[in-house]
Amino acid sequence: MVVSLPVPTHASSDVLSQAVKSSDSTFKVLYFGLHGRGELIRALLAFAGAKWEELTADWPAQKSHTPFGVLPVVYETTSDGTVLELAESQAIERYLSNKFHLYGKNEYEHHKVEQYFTSIDTVWLAFRPKVIDAAPENRVEEANKFYDETISKIAAIHEEHLKKNGSNGHYVGDSFTLADLKTAVFVDRILLLRPAGAKEAPFSAEKTPNIWKVYETVNSHPSYAAWKESQRYQELSAGTKGIFKF
The missing domain is CATH 1.20.1050.10 (Glutathione S-transferase Yfyf (Class Pi); Chain A, domain 2)
Incomplete structure (x- = not known):
């Protein structure tokens, strides 16, 4: 049985861009039981004091249910219940850094x-x-x-x-x-x-x-x-x- 994954919210980019502004989101990280390309993502979430948990990687059963067929994938649930699916490690790292104000002052x-x-x-x-x-x-x-x-x-x-x-x-x-x-x-x-x-x-x-x-x-x-x-x-x-x- 495939470990179920969160279902991303389907909405326009305008709607989703508003949801992104949520300051009290929760996060679920899908990655293997090693540091690897998931390490900095976990580090950013931990550093920021975010509410997050890990999903069990049931690979390759989950593979076809991810955006690019690779891990890590992060699921963000915003304060209004919107679920955002975040893929590709560097893109996730940059996204979280923007969200947590880790990109400098200008x-x-x-x-x-x-x-x-x-x-x-x-x-x-x-x-x-x-x-x-x-x-x-x-x-x-x-x-x-x-x-x-x-x-x-x-x-x-x-x-x-x-x-x-x-x-x-x-x-x-x-x-x-x-x-x-x-x-x-x-x-x-x-x-x-x-x-x-x-x-x-x-x-x-x-x-x-x-x-x-x-x-x-x-x-x-x-x-x-x-x-x-x-x-x-x-x-x-x-x-x-x-x-x-x-």
Whole structure:
């Protein structure tokens, strides 16, 4: 039996755009029992203190009932009962960031957030095929190479920008943004998926002090800290290591 999914409200874009303005929506996240492409979505919801829960992924039975046949999918129920179906991980992340005011104070700040968010996402997308999907006997070599040739170059660019912003734990001004959360989540994934025997992970207070400051600042946020300390978060970490055999 297929685990039932919420039924999206069918209405005009004008009607739905009004529903989007709801400030007390509830959310349901459909994704697998690992961090993966659902991690930042969960992080945004937890960080914002949103009311959310996870749906059981009954895949592939649910596949044909999703917009693109891929996960994650998020279902938002607004204060008037409208159900919005949100698909594609980056689109969901951007949507939630707009909703939770994590895009800076003006258009220029919005662009800077996008810049550094996209930069980190590009590195993350490269990490999987080069390291996670590498043959087990090659993982240590590939991880060390990735740390030296890819992460170190991007980290240097981010370090310089963060220094110019005052080394205050934020990418833009003195407020939390999508770029902050994206970087904190990425650091966690690199630390979690470090192959046994590989050199020390490329992020630390000594090696990348400004990125580490962002990491610590995000992790000190009460709602986000509570999420990371939760049993579910630990289950997702274990599931991630188990699925990828780390």
